[in-house]
Amino acid sequence: MITDPELDGEWDTAQAAEAAEPLAPRERAAAATARPWLWALGGVVAASAVWAGGLYALGDRMAAPTLSYRATKNLCEDFRAQALTGITGDLHKRPVNQEVGHPALDGAACVLNNNADSRDFAVYVNTALHKKVDPSAEFDVPSVDDLVNVGGLRTEEVPDLGERAVMTSWAGEQGLNLKVLDGGAVFNLRVFAVTFAEKDARPATDSNAVQAALIADMRELMAALKE
Structure with a gap:
């Protein structure tokens, strides 16, 4: 388990494979045949057609969440990155900031580098406030970009941070990502x-x-955006 501030425990890399069910015999063709869900990557949780039974099974997670955070107008200003700056040097020399508003989601992103010309640390932070559907249903779905471009992902739960938090590493832990779910964000x-x-x-x-x-910097950002 990851503790704050250190890690311990082993990475969980096992993934279970689920076998497809056999077809029903011809004489029972009229009966309903159960088929497995088609799961997609990159934030697409289920196939485009979701049957009523699936909706019922998801229950409250399909309902609009109660948001506990505000939308940011400038994430690079809200994200101070004090702990990371203590390691990398000033990260706000050339910030790149972007926001998007949508009836279903308010999103923001910020890219920071510790050197404007020849960076050796790059920091990327984003926030997504889900206004229509509870994001907990897809929190465990990995990014398709990570799976395709980096591979070898290792993920560990981070305790006592939001409703759920995971730390993912790759490339000998020179790439690190902290992902947190809390209050609809x-x-x-x-x-x-x-x-x-x-x-x-x-x-x-x-x-x-x-x-x-x-x-530490994630805690500070969440506190800054807390309503």
């Missing part, structure tokens, strides 16, 4: 590092210190 905070060794007068660090900084 999903937060992602991601770091890409060229190296954790000493570089360009930046002191060496380790992945545990970076993960602790991610958790």
Whole structure:
């Protein structure tokens, strides 16, 4: 288990495969045949046609959530990244900020780098406030970009942070992502590092210190956007 500020425990990489059910005999063709759900990646939780039974099974998770956070007008200003700045140096030299408003979702993203010309740390943070459907139903679905582009993902639960939180790492833990579900919102905070060794007068660090900084800065961002 990841503790704040350190990690312990083992990564859970096992994934279960589910076999398809055999076809019914010809003489029972008129009877209903159960077929497995088609699950898609990249945030698409179920196939485009969702039967009434599936809707019933999802229950309250299909209802609009009660939002506990406000939409941000400038995420790069709300996200101060104090803990990460202590490791990487000033991250706000050239921020890139974007927001989108939609009847179903208010989203915002911010990209920060510790060096405007030759960065060795890049930080990406985004927020998504789900106004129509509870996001908990798809929280465990991995990003299709991560699966295709990085692979070898390792994920561990982070206790005592929102309703649920997970830390994912890849590429020898030089890529780290903290994802949090809370109050109808999903937060992602991601770091890409060229190296954790000493570089360009930046002191060496380790992945545990970076993960602790991610958790600390995530807590601060959530507090800043809390209603």
